[in-house]
Structure formats: C-alpha cells, structure tokens
Amino acid sequence: MTEKTEFDPNPPRRNFYGRRHGKTLRQSQKGYLSEDLGELRPRGITVQENPGRTPVDPATIFGDDRPVWLEVGFGGGEHMVHMAARYPGIGIIGCEPFINGVAMLLGKIRNAGVSNVSVHPGDARDLMDVLPDASISKAFLNYPDPWPKARHHRRRFVTPEHLLPLARVMKTGAEFRVVSDIPDYIRQTLEEVPLAGFDLVAEGPEPWDDWISTRYEQKALREGRAPHYVTFRRRG
Secondary structure, eight states: OOOOOSOOSSOOOOOOOSOSOOSOOOHHHHHHHHHTHHHHSOSSOSTTTOTTOOOOOHHHHHSSOOOEEEEEOOTTSHHHHHHHHHOTTSEEEEEOOOHHHHHHHHHHHHHHTOOSEEEEOSOHHHHHHHSOTTOEEEEEEESOOOOOSGGGGGGSSSSHHHHHHHHHHEEEEEEEEEEESOHHHHHHHHHHHHHTTEEEEEEESOOOTTOOOOHHHHHHHHTTOOOEEEEEEEOO
16 A cells, blocks of 8 residues: 655545434533634634645644644543643644534533643544644544444544545654454454554553543443554554
8 A cells, every 4th residue: 555645735525424413412511612612623624714725733723842642533532631631741632523522522621621632523534634744643543433334344444544644644653542342443453554654563452551441431341342452653
C-alpha cells in the first residue's frame, strides 16, 4: 500500500455511517451545547469556514505549540477528560459526530474544569482533512463502532480511508492506541494499521498505565467480553 503523506486541499466526498442523534437531550445538556460548544469547537474544519481547505495549525486552537493529541470517537468523554486532567501540558482534540456524546463530554469538561481540550462535533476525517502533516503526537481509538456484519467491515475506522489520513497527520514515533472487545475488530486492526505506516509495539489484555475504564468497557465486561489493548507507533 502506498502511504499518502501530503496535505490534500481537495479531499474526496464521502459517506457517513452511524447515528448523529439519540434520545432527547436533558435541559442541562442542551445548555452545555448552546453555552460551551462554540468556544471549544476548532475553527476552519468545515468547508463553509474554510472553503480553500487550507491547513489548520493546532497552535491556533490551543494558543501555543504544545503537543496535540487526538481522540477519535470519544463516546461519553470519560477518557478524554481523564487524559486532559492528567496531562495539563498537552492539548486534546476529540471528534464525535453523536451529539448526545458531545453533550455528555461538555458536562464532564465543566465538572472537571479542564481547559486543554477542543471538541469537533463531527467526523474525524473532516478534521484530518485540514490538519497539517505530522501535527499529532498521540491518537486514541477506544471501543469504536464494531460494524459486526461482514458487509459493513469497510465502514470500520481501521480501513485505509481513515488510517492513511491518520498516518499523515501523526508525527514520526507518535503513539496510536486502540482498544476493543470485539476479536474480529482486533484482527482487522492488526492487519490494516501496519499497512498504513505504523509498527506494532504491544498488544494484550493489560491496559495502559494511564488508562481509565469507560462506560463502554464496563458494559463489555458485564456482558463477558474481554478488552484487548493494542499500541502502535508511527513509522518514520
């Protein structure tokens, strides 16, 4: 597979699969969205804001040249807020198209009082379209949508459509973490991620030292599914 390593000002049009809305939001969650999201949302991601599709420097998001991490599909936001609080010297951009999850994250950000976060309420591919080459120092993919039916495996994040843009925006040596409780998802992860420009560092049932168990993980454990943790590094 040929790695795509240069910024593309004209990314291809693409389909989005998955939910954007769930059950009715509580009034408090509606308040988080109306009061907090605008300040935390990175600018220049949409075509309307950035018609020329010029690269968006993460320094303009966080105001300095701190290391920037990326979480793809942050779910309810537990992991993202935990990492932001534990590592205040870095900036974390989280991507999540499911608006209920965005509202949950915003509530957790308020309660934790963290300020080193940015929230893109949309597809991670839209953000990766405009990030500069080698701008991300660490990335996380925690309990992604498994798309269990074989005909839907091409919708998984661990496919070239997602992994090649991710490889482009990650620095050489940057760490990419994946955790899932679905064996076939791990199989595909171990097959596809190295082809996109990553080296396997570790895999197994033991979590990372700074891991926090999310509500998705707790559900998996209750239902008898074992988590599997995989670590890659961006190849030079």
